């Protein structure tokens with residue numbers, strides 16, 4: 001049994017990752033590839049419960065999680081997700097498309113929240129035995145376009161992390177860019193401006209090497 005491939009989609013708020021995860025899943029299934037689409041934080045019942053602690057907050061706790069507790073909760077959610085869904089799927093030959101993964105922790109809790117990259121990688125080693133995607137698609141969108149998309153999407157208000165100040169989100173985007181530059185073999189940078197089908201076409205061309213390697 002050939003191991004499945006692991007593809008993560010990363011980027012800031014309103015980058016269109018969820019739509020692209022769905023389009024990519026459909027394109028791979030049309031080629032006869034078994035695919036599971038999942039997301040972080042979440043993807044398993046335990047990780048979804050942690051998601052709600054992180055994004056909805058806790059009644060009576062207005063201050064919210066500190067940066068360290070937040071990073072540990074994301075790592076705990078990821079540990080459950082990897083052990084119960086991602087690894088078993090890959091080992092069974094299914095491809096996994098994940099809407100956000102480790103690099104979101106490095107960009108948000110690291111770049112945004114000020115934790116060191118080494119600490120976040122340690123948490124990932126302890127929680128998930130360091131499992132990395134085969135390919136990480138970083139979807140990058142101009143900030144004016146993001147403001148427009150979020151105004152359409154988040155009419156009921158943004159979540160606890162999405163609603164942080166612009167300077168936080170600017171540090172997140174800069175960190176994503178730096179991570180992609182540092183590890184050009186694992187990352188593909190995708191221009192996320194334009195309509196969903198155009199962006200999907202860019203993603204499919206970034207996937208060509210993986211698809212060719214899997215066919216041979």
Ligand code: TYD
Nearest residue numbers: 013014040041074100101104105108161162
């Ligand atoms: P979600 O509604 O899934 O956001 P989006 O549609 O923008 O992807 O919410 C996930 C939020 O959690 C988002 O603000 C990014 C944040 N996050 C982290 O801060 N660290 C992480 O490790 C992950 C996976 C997400």
